[in-house]
Amino acid sequence: MTRPILVTLLFIGAHVSSIYAQPFGNLKAVNSKNDEQNPVIHPDGKHLFFTRAYDSANVGGRHDSGDIYMAEIIGGQLQKAKNAGKPLNDPRYNSIIGLSPDGKTAILSHQYAPDGMAPKTQALSYSNWQNGKWTVPKKLAMDYFMNKSGSVTGSVSKNGKIMVLSLDSFTSRGKEDIYVLFYENGSWSQPKNLGSDINTPLQEVTPYLAPDGKTLFYSSNGFQEGSGRNVYKSERLDSTWRNWSKPEPLGPQVNSIGVELYFRILNQNWAMMTSTKNSDGYGDLRLVPYQSGDAVEDTSSVFVENYETSFMGEEEIENSPGEVLVRIKTLDEADQKPVKSSLFAETTGRDTISFVLKEGLGIYEASVPDTLKKLKVEVKASGYLSATEQVVIDPDQQDKVMLIRLKELKVGAKVQLDNVYFEQSKAVLKDESFPELDRVVEMLKENPNIEIKLEGHTDNQGNSKLNLKLSQERVDRVKEYLVQKGVSAKRIKGKGYGGSRPIASNASEATRKLNRRVEFVVVKD
Template sequence: MRYWLFFLLFFSERLLFSQSVSPQRIIGSAYHEFAPMESPDGETLFYSVAKHPTNVAGVKDEGDIWMVTKKDNAWGIPRPVSFPWNDRQRNQIVGFFNQGQSVLLLNEWIPEGSSYKVRQGLSVSHKVNANWTIPVSVSIDYFFNESSDYSMQLSADGKVLLMSLESYGRVGAEDLYVSFRKEDGNFSEPVHLGWDVNTKFQEMYPFLSADAKRLYFSSNGFPGMGSKDIFMSERLDDSWKKWSVPINQGFTINSEGSEWSYSEPEGKEYAYFVSTQNSEGFGDIWQMPKLPTDSADSLSIVPVLPLALTLPAEDSSQVASPPLMKSTYNFTAVVVSAEDKQMIALSSIRVSHTGDTLLQVINPANPISCELDKEKTYWLEVEAKGYFPLSKSVVFTGNNDSLYLKPLAVGTTVALKDVLFEKGSEVMIDISYKELEKVVKLMQANPTVEIALSGHTDNQGSAKLNLRLSQQRVDAVKAYLVKMGVDEGRISGKGYGGTKPIASNANEESRKQNRRVELTIVKN
């Protein structure tokens, strides 16, 4: 009975706290609003809107920056920001600095007529005589990202840049990173924030408190109440890799939907966040008193631990267990060959969440069918003899799905996307070994297969040195496969330097695609 009384006490504290800080929806429409950012003077709220007909690219536009001004403590009518902050890509404010006279913008600004659709990164615009200048590129050392839904947030003092990326050192989906402003105005190489706050699922939309001690972020990799919840963790030292256990910020802000983009304007007693709860479109923007920071108040917003408590056997017939807030559904997917779209026999399938295997079946039936939590992000691994394995992070939405596996046909080439190296070196970074373990398993399961590895660079620097480096990287991959038991005679390899680009070499973003290691089936 004492566990049940503890739960009632916990819930009553949480309810009292919720009543005292009731959030208010301030922006909501049939479109997706996200990434709220208040101007330094507190008179204007900027945010992004996706797929609005009046956006630069119309209903295909992933985000234009909009604004709404405050007058007599009431918000006015929202309207899109005029040129030059919006173009045809996803536009979003990262942060103001220089006493509000400069602003960082997500992505590099691309003039009309450019041959490149998207260039990930940062741009800066400055206020001159009440007008904003055309944004120009800001460099981030060794910037690398594979996520289309990445985000960045500048600290209140303009010196620290937090990022959500699929980059070096991550396992799974988006992770959190930090970068620091240099004397020339550009930013240092991103540093992974470590596994106290990162999981193999999604950590997104980070925000750093004004004192640089508290990190707020959205995640579906920790125990939560919906699809994505907002968490808080405290920085424990200056390495930026050690953090306190992330605390779910409770029912006050989180719901059965998704919540993200929590931010506190400097010097203010309120905060903004985005939620899908009861939304007409997707995300809506909400305002609330900022969350408490001391340990006494934090007790009111501890995550769903009491919901997981079990009652003693003698009390189980007297008191019902508290209802779980999760909803589940039966996920069904058919696995087919990417070549002829016909169903194939599977060897194994594994579905995992936050490192715990939820389902593992040998020789499973096709279609796949299993019970999953709604809108959570899972790690899916599917194997079939004679096919390249499928391994990816995916959000199951409840709809039936089709999964495509590439056959091990002679001439088929795949890029080893997560085989990555230290800059200018043949030394692989840690994430590469997980990718190469899949190649080892493939070779073991298909003993007649022979492969050719090809190494490629961009065209920057000496062509001779690039050719040598690409060969060294191929040799390093081959040496690891042989070390893991693959017959050396089944592997050939060659470095091509920058002679076989698959994208333009005119900018850093497209050059990244050219720096790759590929695997081709030469015999089966």
């Protein structure tokens, strides 16, 4: 072949061109008595990549948990699969998370070490196709990566700008959760949990973002008690990546009493996945009829270039024995520039931690005992809304920089108060609203020149006049609370808009709840 065998792994069947109106023959050329996983079609449509476990041809032999394999597609038919070999494969589990849009860079699911053994730190890697072969994998530039699970599964969007991963990380609700990362400023962002609409206290794995950039497919065992891992589908409702439609299981043509993983769209009529149904106990690659509708349409146009220089890793940092170095950088949410801040950190035992600013880097650092598990960090900056983050301490991640983004309180800035709640159809604040409102009080006291306008909104259900009245009463109640806490009433305006300013569709409860909100806008700074 003239193209890199491994690189194609990333864009799994999802990014196949329309020439695959009919799937490629049967899958006997790729399935074996061993375990086949993670199918990926190269952007050129001429190669299928996947991971095979416990095969004698693997780099680590029959006990090797997974190597990357490749099968050519000639005349629409799959040819016999071959091991991709080194340097993509080592004695550990190997797979491709994603591929650059030009198919010349593969993102790999773990960090590589010269001796083939597990390195001391965690990371993903990348390899480039150069001069007819894959380069030695290097560490992928990423902010604050941590995974307590034994493996990483995921995919990269067709434009190469978004990655969805299954991780057991610092904000996971139970076991593996789905996270999203964004490629920006030459690096991948800190993983962001997709929230409770998607994630359960059990396992969410093998996420795949369809070409439309908003339809998510993944496998979970957390929605039905006692069930295996089945494939679910959900649609992103807004740009926060935290609000999703209710996950729905795919039909019996996809899900079974077995385990279904790695669901990937091939074209408008077919998908590929791994299933244990009617197998020898391990997973086999399967073709399943699936009407994908609009999800197969590519709505992106961005092409990512220069991955070789962009994905270079950082030098590792040494620290004193018995200590872990925590590194934090505070950025302006809008322009991503560093913000000079004050950091206040507290352990679960109420001990305080002091951070020191490294002026040349704009990074705040603190050494903490390696026995410490969590750290609560509050960030304050003049002219910005304060932020509080829970930092999980991991000795393997002390070379990573955690990014905390702050919203500038300038005229026109709008802040949604996500944790302000009222009793149903009333203007009575629930107790869980007070911490959020106290944060607004503190912000106003620390920025005495700022004036705000409170805005109340409802959905469109019921009588519009009553909704308008309720939204105004709720704004008045929030203002009353702020004034009771010592803020001058002259600094706070307020108006209720009822259901006249929705930010999402009112067609379902999942989207209507987004329209029921309280916000404030800075009107003077």
